[in-house]
Amino acid sequence: MHLPSSALFPQNRPRRLRRDAFTRNLVREHRVTPHDLIYPVFVHEGENRREAVASMPGVDRLSLDLLLPVAEDCVQLGIPVLALFPAIDPSLKTPDGKEALNPDGLIPRVVRALKKEFPALGVMTDVALDPYTSHGQDGVLDDTGYIVNDDTVEILTGQALTHAEAGVDIVAPSDMMDGRIGAIREALEVQGHIHTRIMAYSAKYASAFYGPFRDAVGTRGALGKADKNVYQMDPGNTDEALREVALDIAEGADMVMVKPGMPYLDVVRRVKDEFRVPTFAYQVSGEYAMLKAAAANGWLDHDAVMMESLLAFKRAGADGVLTYFARDAARLLLAR
Ligand SMILES: NCc1[nH]cc(CCC(=O)O)c1CC(=O)O
Numbered sequence: 001m002h003l004p005s006s007a008l009f010p011q012n013r014p015r016r017l018r019r020d021a022f023t024r025n026l027v028r029e030h031r032v033t034p035h036d037l038i039y040p041v042f043v044h045e046g047e048n049r050r051e052a053v054a055s056m057p058g059v060d061r062l063s064l065d066l067l068l069p070v071a072e073d074c075v076q077l078g079i080p081v082l083a084l085f086p087a088i089d090p091s092l093k094t095p096d097g098k099e100a101l102n103p104d105g106l107i108p109r110v111v112r113a114l115k116k117e118f119p120a121l122g123v124m125t126d127v128a129l130d131p132y133t134s135h136g137q138d139g140v141l142d143d144t145g146y147i148v149n150d151d152t153v154e155i156l157t158g159q160a161l162t163h164a165e166a167g168v169d170i171v172a173p174s175d176m177m178d179g180r181i182g183a184i185r186e187a188l189e190v191q192g193h194i195h196t197r198i199m200a201y202s203a204k205y206a207s208a209f210y211g212p213f214r215d216a217v218g219t220r221g222a223l224g225k226a227d228k229n230v231y232q233m234d235p236g237n238t239d240e241a242l243r244e245v246a247l248d249i250a251e252g253a254d255m256v257m258v259k260p261g262m263p264y265l266d267v268v269r270r271v272k273d274e275f276r277v278p279t280f281a282y283q284v285s286g287e288y289a290m291l292k293a294a295a296a297n298g299w300l301d302h303d304a305v306m307m308e309s310l311l312a313f314k315r316a317g318a319d320g321v322l323t324y325f326a327r328d329a330a331r332l333l334l335a336r
């Protein structure tokens with residue numbers, strides 16, 4: 001028999017551990033479970049209103065009555081948290097986005113209904129002004145069109161309190177203003193909302209992958225050619241992500257997030273290694289749209305790439321993933 005030249009061969013045969021399914025199952029280092037998944041949903045006013053989001057196949061804007069069965073499905077599937085995003089009636093949008101502070105607005109009403117019907121299901125809300133502003137930016141503008149920080153933080157703090165008063169479990173500021181986590185945490189404490197958790201969008205990049213989301217919440221038109229580069233992070237930076245996360249933890253965040261997801265797995269890994277806090281990644285609308293489009297063309301296997309993409313987040317160090325695939329993935333996992 002011909003002998004191989006390497007002294008390590010044939011003692012070292014890594015393929016032994018790949019030979020059959022039971023061995024692969026036995027030695028697998030990372031897994032996805034339904035409990036890892038947060039399901040983002042889009043809500044709008046009305047009754048029995050369902051509107052498909054063209055750039056996000058399988059995702060609809062729903063009125064509250066149609067959202068309730070979706071919430072029930074999440075409970076059945078073991079998905080721990082729903083993340084709410086509003087598509088606000090254009091007649092309610094203003095330059096300062098003050099509808100975000102309305103205690104009887106869409107989001108507070110949806111939160112109250114969900115917590116009443118499904119008390120064990122976690123509910124998370126987005127803290128940011130873009131669905132409420134007439135210009136589609138996440139904050140208020142000065143005369144030059146610059147998004148001003150501190151005035152915006154004041155409004156965001158009011159928005160977070162409004163959600164907390166409605167009974168939300170987790171507020172998730174996605175605006176990228178400086179100092180908002182500290183301001184929100186202090187206000188929550190002062191008002192006695194000591195259990196409200198904060199998941200900070202700490203390292204949120206100015207990304208082109210958010211396009212379909214802006215269709216879903218109806219901000220693409222208002223935003224026009226404008227970008228969010230003066231507050232969201234530059235895609236070229238990773239040290240800066242660590243500084244942002246450090247600030248948010250110091251200011252009182254319970255959990256942090258990196259966003260987008262798949263193109264930023266290096267950032268997820270660095271954040272997890274550095275801070276060892278609950279770390280989440282957002283597989284954003286554009287990532288979802290890419291995989292859906294390729295699958296619809298028959299270029300990729302839908303279920304296989306869905307599960308592989310989610311597993312990649314876990315392997316990179318994420319404790320959980322916000323994903324529009326949450327229900328599909330959970331269903332598949334439970335069927336196995
Ligand atoms: N505060 C806005 C917000 N909250 C979540 C997303 C993106 C989510 C997605 O693309 O799936 C965005 C878009 C943006 O910053 O323009």
Ligand SMILES: [Mg+2]
Pocket residue numbers: 176177178179202244247248
């Ligand atoms: Mg910050």
